[in-house]
Amino acid sequence: MAELVNVEYDTLIPNNVGLSKDRRVQKALEKWHPGYINWWNDLIPREFQESLVYLRTTVSVDPKGWAKFDYVKMPEYRWGILLAPEVEGRTIPCGEHMGDLAWQEVPGEYRALLQRLIVIQGDTEPGSVEQQRFLGKTAPSLYDMRNLFQVNVEEGRHLWAMVYLLQKYFGRNGREEADDLLRRSSGSEEAPRMLGAFNEETPDWLSFFMFTYFTDRDGKMQLESLAQSGFDPMSRTCRFMLTEEAHHMFVGETGVGRVIERTCQVMKENGIEDPYDVDKIRALGVIDLPTIQKKLNMHYTLSLDLFGQEVSTNAANAFNAGIKGRYMEHRLTDDHKLTDATYPVTQLENDAIVLKDMPALTAVNMRLRDDYRRDASGGVGRWNKLIAKHGIQFEMVLPHEAFNREIGVFAKKPFDPDGKLLGQTEYDERVGDWLPNKADGDFIASLMVPCTEPGEYAGWISPPKIGIDNKPGDFEYVKLHMA
């Protein structure tokens, strides 16, 4: 048992799955490894590959060995295969097989379904790294640069986690899928990433923070659901990934919070009371709150699309099969089978939004999206507290779920952020008030100048309240390689 908690470093690939005793999978992974390193090296600008970054690396998956911090060059980061420890006697928590012992091998009848879920999850991981590849060049501080790179290497490791499942449990088919994860590329014409939100570029740091807050939070919810899987290796993989995902949530929430904090502070210092006095605020080199709201609108709505159709038989099948549970399934007190249960789902009837009770089984996506909305609204409330502390009259809000949607019952309908259906012409005229336009993007881009002195921060963002690993304010989180 001990060797399954501690990480094996004797193989090329650090792992706690006994890889050295599994020649077939070890060979497959070692064959995949160079392609991965090439992908990484082609992606991240050279000067950062050579820099020493103060990163967290895992030496064991139990909580105490989990976070060791040290300087590492990113290509030398110990990417590996780490699964949460096996829980003896774990049973399938939901669906028709509920109560049976969890599967240690893929059940034949669910092979295709499971493989598809893993491929979709796996495809998002490198996608986000690709989207964020140039941000290092405009980091507002070494602290933020380090956080970006921590997020990047962990997304890279999450790709490894999914590739391991594919290669270990899905044979030749799985190996091909693993190769395709490196072949597709964010924003590519011929082979884009599978989900829309992962083909949008992340042009600036506010977008990065919004992305980690809203889009990575979708990732968190998906991982939470997959962590409930009756396929035990999947559950264990996702449980461990969740501990890493928390850091991404942290980067997003505190990042947006620090941008808001700085704006409010500069407004107060200059006697500006009106948050809509955009030109005056922008002239001071900070991002006005209405523009931050627009960014929020965009990232939130893009992320809602990731939950898929409100009513979905695929989702019902996955739940019923015990392949994917609900958020916090183990804390829910119903029958975990949803045979007769219903769930209220938003539907569009004659252009009116109505709540309709639908079979809960087919509404699993909707339910997860509702959980997501609740989870996402918490941070928005905390941002509003920051604004209120400065005595500024402004509140960030999550837009209505019908606004700016591409997937589901509201797709392509001209709803405004309050959930009011407009005519297409009126919508087109006003959409620039709700979503960032080119001028907004250009302004934010103009602020993106790098700040690489330890302890210094670009003018549009506040320093963090506490350092990473309790380090002092002027800690050199990245020792930049000066070529």
Add this chain to the structure above:
Amino acid sequence: MQTPAKQHLIDPEICIRCYTCEMNCPIEAITHNDDNVVVDFDICNFCMDCIPVCPTGSIDNWRVVTNPYTLDEQFEWMELPPQEEFAAGAAEETTGLEALDDEISKLLAEAHAGAGGKAKAPASASKASINLHSIGKPAEMVVQGNFRLTDDPNHDVRHIILDAGSLPFPVLEGQSIGIIAPGTNAEGSAHLPRLYSISSPRDGERPNYNNLSLTVKREIDGVCSNYVCDLQKGDKVQVTGPFGSTFLLPSDPDAKLLMICTGTGSAPFRAFTMRRQRVDPDAQNAMTLVFGARTPQSLPYFGPLNKVPDTQLKKHMVFSRIEGQPKRYVQDQLREMEDDIAGLLQDPNGYIYVCGLRAMEEGVEAAMTTIAESFGQQWHAVRDAMREDGRYHVETY
């Protein structure tokens, strides 16, 4: 009045509600509502599993309280409440607390975390006084001596003797004191106290003198260690404490001690040994010391230690950097003593103390795991039971 107790809290201003702590808590002591993530005072056993997994640092907050905050109170918080005021020395009697102030409590909690849960004092240990002197009201002590203990230029370890004069400063073996280096840090604020283990017994470095000794290694960039190592006879030093109420010596004369240390981790064991020599000079075969160092020249108290008779203290000194000899670490010695240690683990009078650099924990844990397996037990189960009995103690830094 209720006895003050230490309470683990989460800072709602910094927490991002990712619930990672809640998922990692092995005993479901952490819960949340729509507003806050909170720790249940009645359940939390200070196992510290939640500390490293927190991405924000908000998890690492502690208060000493007379009435613990309820879950409902914590759910309402927008920010952490301030620490209640306690009169200096209010906790003369035992409270189970290591220190009354937040910073020192945190340091000691981290130092003791290697025992795998909330530390407990041996049942027969004397009751420790804590926090008689705080940052606001430090005790002034006078340096009586500063002696070099090692003969290795890279390992300058000092034996410092401090005299408390007429000030009340009761200490027990195994406790620590805080020393405040003069001057200010880069931000212009006064230095916080650094903790040092007392290396003399309770009745003084010299019996019945109100003095105590410390064992301090000079760290290259260490503000406080350089200050202490450079002290001259007659210098005045600002001291806080004493602190610590669990890493203590059992008074029971039948208690058998295994003391495992590296470097200045020997400080409390010098105190333990001297205490026992003074109160029970005829006791035999009741103390064993496993002491690791790079070389004999860098091992503090090498000379004096060798003069303690083996019947009083069985000594095993292991060295990792002697030319021409294989490197040996404390864990290698522990493995060689498998049978003896297995006996000690199963003996209700057996006590184990580990003190030194944090890096030694891993080796000790591995050796203990093997030893526990030799009699068919899981080390962590044995350790947890011993700790609950006040028989397993770790202090690493």
